[in-house]
Amino acid sequence: MMESYIHNYKRKRVWMLLVFIVFLPAVFEEIISSFLDLDFQNDIWYEVIDTSIMLLFATPIFIHMIRENDRTAVHLQQQLQEKKKIQQKLTLSNIELEYNATHDFLTGLPNRYKLFQVLSRMVKERHELAVLFLDLDRFKTINDSMGHLSGDQFIKLVSIRLKQAIPLGAQVFRHGGDEFVILSELPNCRSTEIADAVCDAFQQPFSINGTLLYSSVSIGISHMPEHGTDEVTLLKNADRAMYRAKDQGGGTFNIFSNGTDEYEKKQLMLENDLRNALExxxxxxxxxxxxxxxxxxxxxxxxxxxxxxxxxxxxxxxxxxxxxxxxxxxxxxxxxxxxxxxxxxxxxxxxxxxxxxxxxxxxxxxxxxxxxxxxxxxxxxxxxxxxxxxxxxxxxxxxxxxxxxxxxxxxxxxxxxxxxxxxxxxxxxxxxxxxxxxxxxxxxxxxxxxxxxxxxxxxxxxxxxxxxxxxxxxxxxxxxxxxxxxxxxxxxxxxxxxxxxxxxxxxxxxxxxxxxxxxxxxxx
Missing domain, CATH: 3.20.20.450 (EAL domain)
Incomplete structure (x- = not known):
């Protein structure tokens, strides 16, 4: 829009120069010469008249053009400032949209979408990587018995405690509900240290509306490359190891192993047999x-x-x-x-x-x-x-x-x-x-x-x-x-x-x- 305005202004200025500096002075000179029947012996007087007529027409035009230039400059400056403000707003809006799209609204932690982005990048760039899948023990009991608002407050407190518990080189994500994921760029052998630190963080109660709540966390751990070389497999195996930890009573961690497959098959068999047992x-x-x-x-x-x-x-x-x-x-x-x-x-x-x-x-x-x-x-x-x-x-x-x-x-x-x-x-x-x-x-x-x-x-x-x-x-x-x-x-x-x-x-x-x-x- 601004470029179109500048183009139109330039074209208007050219026509004004042609009309008022070239065409009109020449016409006016011919009219005066014919009307007054001027006849000078010295040609310099013709030059004087030409110059005077040209100045007569050119002076107001130049004054007008100078003023127009000033107004145009001011207008352009205002347009540039407005454009800059709009760009800043768009930049902030884009940053906000990007943040909202990649972070959990309740806890402020990176969300599941961001987790897959970061995990996908890490598996391509790193030779070692530990994935810790966390699930809160008895959260459903807390949520059902105390209400969803207290449950949300509990999740917020948990997220704060998790951020405080993990070391540098690890970051925590909210996977959804009462599930969290920690990605560790530290040597895989240190993943158990992180799990121990997280379990210890739940030793102290959480205070919700004056009520002290005791909870624990079950953690499943998978390592790259031993337990998978892509993000889907690593998360799946960490999740499976977490369920093994939960079945062990919760409040502990379990590292994925091939035995987990056999355990899950047994659990599935028990569920199917249990349905049959009822009948x-x-x-x-x-x-x-x-x-x-x-x-x-x-x-x-x-x-x-x-x-x-x-x-x-x-x-x-x-x-x-x-x-x-x-x-x-x-x-x-x-x-x-x-x-x-x-x-x-x-x-x-x-x-x-x-x-x-x-x-x-x-x-x-x-x-x-x-x-x-x-x-x-x-x-x-x-x-x-x-x-x-x-x-x-x-x-x-x-x-x-x-x-x-x-x-x-x-x-x-x-x-x-x-x-x-x-x-x-x-x-x-x-x-x-x-x-x-x-x-x-x-x-x-x-x-x-x-x-x-x-x-x-x-x-x-x-x-x-x-x-x-x-x-x-x-x-x-x-x-x-x-x-x-x-x-x-x-x-x-x-x-x-x-x-x-x-x-x-x-x-x-x-x-x-x-x-x-x-x-x-x-x-x-």
Whole structure:
């Protein structure tokens, strides 16, 4: 646009010069000479007249052109300044667009798109490269129990801590959700140092709205060139190694190996077989007695699912429950266990109508808005007394968000009791514990195991017992294996206990024989 303006101005100036300096003075001179009939003897007077006429026309034109030049110069200067401003704005906009396209909005970390850009460049330029794939342990529990806003705040705090933990020569990216990736240009042998530093960074709690949250991270590591020479393979193998670390309990790291392939095949086989197990009645329920520590009398049974695999034999819960959680089969398994155990214990009520039943509830079951109705339906179908049913939830499920409170209140409306399982190992807010209708606290077995060895553990157990009793909750100790543990717990005021000292989990048939329940009449 500016070039067109300059071109038009030059063409206009040429025409003005031709007309007012050449054409009009010549015409005007002829008119004056003809009109006045001038006749000079000396030619110099003709030159004087020519010059005067030319000056008469040229002077205003030159003055006009000088002014036009000034105005044009000013206009051009303004146009140049405006153009410069526009270019600066475009440059800033491009920088902002580039940043937004390559960085995560929530954390400010480089995002997945930037990760592939950098990783693609690194695999071409480097001979060694370590990829660390990170996944936060129990993030879904935090997100579900405390709400998505708190979950976002937690992710921000994690990103800050990761940036502080990694050394120079490594950079962290947010892969998405609760997954992060660290690329290390340091020697591959140092990748485990980075993983250790990241795991150590999670030893301290995160403070979210006054609540201290403890979490950990599972890390998978792949090395170039041993585990891949392109970005897709390196990320895939690091991801697979991460899942191996998660299945090992989390809070650790795992380096990819060929054994990971075999492990994944086994997990896939277990998932497929587990689906078949639901259809072919391979899942059975065992029952572990809960006794009164002061009298030794039977109080209730805890229902524990077991899998009798036709080829592998008895599959430990620690192997198939994580598979059920990941695949979503835990909902069907939980419903099956709840209904079958209610039916079984209801049959035993003809011999002892006070026997209670405790059933574990997974986070997936608990977060289902229809879960209270499902419990109601099971109670109606099995005719099981609601006041004898105890649903065991974890500390993470009782956080003070509206949905959790609603579900807890609806369950309590049915007359069903609630217990907090593995108490002392989670991140419950004690300030909220007294406002929720909880009937039992189950002291985690890790405290019971150490109570006779380390005196401070006894003080912790006593504190938990005193707190529970002050809140009108009854205490159940898990994992009792020695007589001394049982006696000391009773002295501290713990009412009930379970563990191998009393009985391991038994099948329904073994329970009937052990507790003389074999003559019961089945209840339809």
């Amino acid at each position: 072919t009645e391979q899942l059975i329920v065992h029952y572990q007695p809960v006794v009164d520590l002061s009298t030794g009398r039977l109080k209730s049974f805890e229902a524990l699912v077991r899998w009798e695999h036709p080829e592998l034999g008895l599959v430990p819960p620690g192997e198939f429950i994580p598979v059920a959680e990941r695949s979503g089969l835990i909902n069907d398994i939980g419903t099956r266990v709840l209904e079958s155990s209610c039916r079984q214990v209801r049959r035993w009520h003809s011999a002892n109508e006070q026997i209670g039943l405790a059933v574990n509830v997974s986070i997936r079951q608990f977060r289902n808005p229809h879960f209270p109705n499902l419990v109601k339906d099971v109670l109606e179908i099995t005719q099981f007394p609601a006041h004898l049913l105890i649903l065991e939830i974890t500390e993470s499920m009782m956080q003070d968000d509206s949905e959790s409170v609603r579900i807890i209140e609806e369950i309590r409306t049915l007359g069903v009791k609630l217990a907090i399982d593995d108490f002392g190992t989670g991140y419950s807010s004690l300030s909220k514990l007294g406002f929720l209708p909880i009937d039992y606290l189950k002291i985690d077995r890790s405290f019971i195991t150490e109570m006779l060895i380390h005196a401070p553990i006894q003080s912790i157990i006593q504190t938990i017992i005193d707190m529970g009793r002050n809140l009108d909750m009854e205490l159940i100790a898990e994992g009792i294996e020695e007589e001394g543990q049982s006696l000391l717990l009773a002295e501290c005021g713990c009412q009930f206990g379970q563990g191998y000292l009393f009985s391991k989990p038994l099948s329904a048939e073994e329970i009937e024989m052990t507790y003389s329940l074999s003559t019961l009449v089945k209840v339809k």
